[in-house]
Amino acid sequence: MLVDFELIKRAQKGDSAAFNEIVLAYRKRIxxxxxxxxxxxxxxxxxxxxxxxxxxxxxxxxxxxEVFEPWLYRLTVNAAYDHLRxxxxxxxFRISDLSEQQVMMADxxxxxxxxxxEQQQKKIREFVDSLLSEVSESDRILLMMxxxxxxxxxxxxxxxxxxxxxxxxxLFRARQRVLKAFGSKEP
Amino acid sequence: xxxxxxxxxxxxxxxxxxxxxACPDPDPSPNFMPNLWQRIExxxxxxxxxxxxxxxxxxxxxxxxxxxxxxxxxxxxQPYAPQSYIEALADSQPLDxxxxxxxxxxxxxxxxx
Numbered sequence: 008m009l010v011d012f013e014l015i016k017r018a019q020k021g022d023s024a025a026f027n028e029i030v031l032a033y034r035k036r037i038x039x040x041x042x043x044x045x046x047x048x049x050x051x052x053x054x055x056x057x058x059x060x061x062x063x064x065x066x067x068x069x070x071x072x073e074v075f076e077p078w079l080y081r082l083t084v085n086a087a088y089d090h091l092r093x094x095x096x097x098x099x100f101r102i103s104d105l106s107e108q109q110v111m112m113a114d115x116x117x118x119x120x121x122x123x124x125e126q127q128q129k130k131i132r133e134f135v136d137s138l139l140s141e142v143s144e145s146d147r148i149l150l151m152m153x154x155x156x157x158x159x160x161x162x163x164x165x166x167x168x169x170x171x172x173x174x175x176x177x178l179f180r181a182r183q184r185v186l187k188a189f190g191s192k193e194p
Numbered sequence: 195x196x197x198x199x200x201x202x203x204x205x206x207x208x209x210x211x212x213x214x215x216a217c218p219d220p221d222p223s224p225n226f227m228p229n230l231w232q233r234i235e236x237x238x239x240x241x242x243x244x245x246x247x248x249x250x251x252x253x254x255x256x257x258x259x260x261x262x263x264x265x266x267x268x269x270x271x272q273p274y275a276p277q278s279y280i281e282a283l284a285d286s287q288p289l290d291x292x293x294x295x296x297x298x299x300x301x302x303x304x305x306x307x
Contacts, residue, residue: 027227034226039219052223056230063234128216135213154210155217182206189206 009033012072019066026066030059037083043155044087044148046136047094057086077165080158084148084166091144134192141188146181153178 009032017025034055041054061082069078139147152158152166160171167174200208 030227030230034222035219038222039217042220043214043217046217048220051220052226052229055222056226056233059230060233060237064237131209131212131216135209154207155214186202186206189209190202193205 008076009036010075012075015066015069015072015075019069019072026063029062033079034059037079040080040083040156041087044083044151045090045094046132046139050090050094054086054090057090058083061086074165077162080152080166081168084152088144088148091147095144137192138185138188141184142181146177146184149174149177150181150185154182 010029014025014028018029037058038051038055041051041058042048045051045054058079062079065082069075139150142150149163149167152163153160158166160174163174164171198205
């Protein structure tokens with residue numbers, strides 16, 4: 008825990024300063040999780056703010072401060088999921104909005120600015136993003152929480168409020184699909 | 195860059211690790227907190243006005259129900275108040291002079307034909 012229970016209780020009673028402290032303590036971690044979950048750096052802050060917004064308005068529903076972290080991760084997962092669903096709907100419009108020339112200019116500009124390491128990282132992000140497009144948004148998030156965030160099945164059980172066996176089955180299926188895509192798309 | 199060697203399972207694990215490293219925790223922008231509080235306040239304002247509107251609606255509905263209740267409770271002089279069939283029959287044909295027990299009129303001109 009990055010904050011003590013007393014601070015959470017104060018925030019639950021409507022103490023804005025206490026809530027501010029909680030956000031300051033967790034925002035970097037949440038930003039990181041969202042970065043890895045949605046793979047769109049430009050949208051990360053917006054989604055993180057949505058997470059803390061939901062936290063602010065639902066903090067009084069938290070029964071015990073002990074489950075604060077799994078609960079915050081659940082809010083993160085839900086906000087990332089909502090964002091990915093909206094993004095999928097917007098995707099077609101976004102591509103058709105840009106002319107071929109605009110796309111080439113954007114690529115050239117990016118190539119000139121970004122250093123080699125960053126380009127490699129970008130390629131990895133894009134490749135993983137394309138692999139994850141083979142599974143549903145919810146499976147993508149589940150897989151990321153397990154494989155990249157390193158959450159154990161016990162921790163995932165608390166976040167999702169689903170029993171371990173069901174999670175295992177879902178993770179296995181999602182991983183198999185990604186593995187299949189990995190075999191065919193690998194550069 | 196992309197993990198080479200090993201089984202597909204191992205390379206996928208390595209790719210996920212590389213992905214984790216390629217997505218470090220970003221630093222929040224200086225506007226993160228002001229923007230967050232702005233969003234909270236605007237949501238609060240919206241929720242407050244919605245709650246106020248809902249409250250006004252409930253109050254109006256209660257007042258209307260109360261007014262209707264009072265109106266229904268007060269007895270009214272109703273000349274054409276609904277009544278039972280027996281009461282209606284009694285009103286239209288009083289028992290002191292019922293038509294069915296009245297004097298029989300006999301038309302004698304008919305019998306002469």
